[in-house]
Amino acid sequence: MHDVTPTIGHDELAKSAIERSRLYGLLATVFRREPSVEFLCRLKTPELMVAFSVAGVDFGDDFGTDPFADIAEDLAIEYTRLFLGPGKHISPHESVQLKRGSGILWGSETSEVRQAYRAAGFDIGEPETKIPDHLSVELDFLSILAREEAQAWAEQDQGRTAKLLQLQHSFITRHLGKWAARFCARVKEESEFAFYPAFADLLRGFLSGEKADIVNRLSLIGANDQQAGGDHLKTINE
Amino acid sequence: MLNRRNFLQVGAAVPLSVLAGEALVRRVSAGPVIGGKDFSPDTGKERQAIPSACWQCVTRCPNISYVEDGRLVKIEGQPKSIRTNGVMCSKGQGGVGQFSDPDRILYPMRRVGKRGEGKWKRVSWDEALGEIATRMKKLRDAGTPEKVMFHYGRMKASHSKLIKSLFLANYGTGTIGNHTSICEAAKWTAQEMTWGGHYDNWDFDHANYVLNFGSNVLESHTNHIPTSHRLIARLTEKRIRMVTFDIRLSNTAAKSSEWVPVKPGTDRAVILAMCNVVMNEDLYKGDGEAFLKFVKVSTGRKASIADKVVALKAHLTGYTPEWAEKISGVPAGKIRTIARDVATVKPACIITYRGAVSHHHGADTERAAQMLASITGNIDRPGSRCKAVGAKWKYPKGPKKKPKTRKLKILDGLPGAAKMPTHHVSHQVLKMIKDGSAGRPEIYMWYCYTPVYANGEVQENIDILKDEKLIPFSVCVDPFYDESAALADIILPDTPYTERWGWEDMVSPTQVPEYYIRQPAVKPLGECRDFADVCIDLADRMGFPLGVKNHEDFVKASCEMTSAVKAAGGFEYMKANGVYHDPKVKPRYYSYMKVLKPDAYQKPGIVMDPATGVYWNWKKAKVASEEEALKKGYTHTKKAYKAYVGQEIDGVVYSGFKPDKLNKSGYLELYSEIVEAKGLPAMPSWTPAPEHEAMKSGDLILTTFKVAAQIHSRSANCKYLTEISYDNPAWINPVTAAARGIADGDAIKVKSEFGEIETTARVTPAIVPGAVAISHHCGHWEYGRYASGKKAPSGRNEPDSDRIWWTSNGTHPNWIIGNRADPISGQLRFMDTVVTLEKAGASA
Known part of the structure; x- marks a missing residue:
């Protein structure tokens, strides 16, 4: 194992990777299913609400006043209307949403997404009924990669860290980054409550800086090893 | 100078010793690969081939579904099938769209707003089935299982056995509606009246003449590809003669040797006149006369052949070609010529379908066809209309002791609607519910069916389904959201046929039964579940287990119980091959x-x-x-x-x-x-439609038809099919158009006593004057982006929505077609509606 001495400490890089992982995880949860009352309770902790506020995430006035049970019911209907149908809905699948893509459910893009998971050593869990290119699955994948990245930082495993960062960069470039912003814009247009637009804004804003952040992190791997860092960056630029 | 001969001389001079030893290319199969294999154009890798079966139309052809990386990419015909010989129609190939429709329903839904408001909430299967089971059990425990009405569209073979014979029978309801009355009930009832079984096979392989009344067999038929590809082969390879009577130059008529235009609903007059010619010119002698031994044409059963000839002649006396010409518009001479041909060119196959029978007394038209076939000796012999032969599966029957079923008397139409509705009058079920005099179901559940769209009087269907006082609780079982699902209380997401099991048994055109199965090409997407599996689950919840684990288990057991299939290798053989027929079985005739x-x-x-x-x-x-x-x-x-x-x-x-x-x-x-x-004519007779008798000057008759690339109600969500066939302008003759100042492409209004629709005119001599023809399958408004075109609620800002280049999704004719019934069979009279026509804006 190489000794890595970045300008930022390993712990900090690991910590920020954990933060990224958790944010991906939160977004995956939000778009995975309708929020339960328990989930809303956990969401509304003072720390998290402050953090949301700082990040400019606004859930609207009702979120602060209405009983959680009512909010959960409203959002269950909202989730169904927005993401499930029947009838009018915004399909949360890459193959349906990707500009100039196949436009169909389980299209060729879906296969490519699944191949990306497999190439990285992952696959969809058996009981899971989500299609591989569902927004929540793609977010979950990035969440796991970021979590493993954190561990790699902590273990100062330069090669593994680089590989995990490359995988994230590649997946965002080839998949999620190609359609998420457009999807989020549609969510904002079609929503009746502030909840999903708030998370759509959060997703769009967060994702927009991800690739630059990943490149930056890769460059930090190479702080003491110009050759190695250069190679990692070269791979991404290719 | 070198020429080809010089080259070949070099070849002739080459000794074997000069050739390099072992060949580089080796044969690996007995012949060229024709079907059964497919390769990815991107990777060159062989795709997984799953032998399965179609479910687009009722023909249910065996198919091969190709899967690449978990994705259903292609469907083609099963080359091992003796029914299809590997041929598959556009509808079957377009079935990939059922899998990949982005508007599919993937989870159970419960409405949360007013019925029909379009407000839904996802629920778990447990919650949905818990509610349904609780409601059903309560009715069953109260001794009123009949208050659960189940109404199906396509439900055949193993699905029918599991859902109807096991689940519903053990539950105890007999309030089960079908859709035969909007299909071909008149034909089926007439066949039951005459020769017993309800279905006829057309043995085109051996026919030397085909006489067709109102069947569009080359575009659409209940045994479409198995018969149509044989007919085409016979027409082109043997150059046999085929005459088609139709009000419209369908593609079948166009490919016939002769199209004989006929006024709507008058085929029976022509057929009776042909019978008159056959009898009066003694053309029955020979095969027809011999066959009369097995025919009943008068009271009692002791009549001699001579007596039968006398009775037939007496009955047919008035039905002369000249009489028929006045009714049908077909020249008497033409009727005579064709009658002589069909009686003398042996064997002749006399075929009919909805164009001939979806009329007032349509059942009698089929009986008349049976008469013509009988007196010309063209019944159940090679090359004629034959008694259907299909696979006879054995299957698990479930619990031995079944409750006595009870049913609401709402299946056979309004009082007096039909005297012999052997296949029910299901298009009047909603009217009966509204009427209420025979009771009302408390639960109305429909499966693979769209009561709003498939029947006539669409607005009334909507109004009734919406009314919670008339129907307190409704459940839709469908993989897709459509005009009827929009009015349900709960939607259970069924699997499309590409994701389910089944065994099949459709009629074989070779008169040799073919056994075949359907197996899932891919796993069900989302939380979709085969409704047969759901029924097993519901039965468990209500405490009467059916004794089978799931549909796959049922298919497996059936394969092992059916001796012919078991001998071939049972379930494993069927999974690997998809189809089986016993090569030793001889075709069944006579x-x-x-x-x-x-x-x-x-x-x-x-x-x-x-x-x-x-x-x-x-x-x-x-x-x-x-x-x-x-x-x-x-x-x-x-x-x-x-x-x-x-x-x-x-x-x-x-x-x-x-x-x-x-x-x-x-x-x-x-x-x-x-x-x-029953007070009906004992022998096939001419009975005109009352509203046709009362037609005023300027009135027209509206008829409907089907096109090659769509089925009636459930394929317009398939993108490839709708891209081919997305619009349905009204066909009108130039004479009809000119009288109303209408030009080709004009917007027009078509009005009946049930309402009016606006569409465009297709002015063409390919339809008789006095008629309007509008095809089915178009004009959806709740069936996803492809079926509903740009008007689809979900159809915007997504790549495939933006690719929808067509600007019309047509007009549904059923808004103005009455839910009237043939007084004999109960068949919906799709081809009888009296309408007026005017240029849109003309009356403003």
């Missing part, structure tokens, strides 16, 4: 001529009915004693047809024409005392 051995009818429980000559098993008919059986008689014993054994004719007992649904004899009954007892 089944009625089989002479029964005495031990088949001379045994306890079997008596001969003196009135009809039918041998029947009174024990099987649940009659108390032989004495009572003889006293009551075969004809007047309830469901005695189920106990039919054989028919005595001139001292010999034959298999005869085995009855089904009706207590008819074993004769082919052209004269039916059962029909006569």
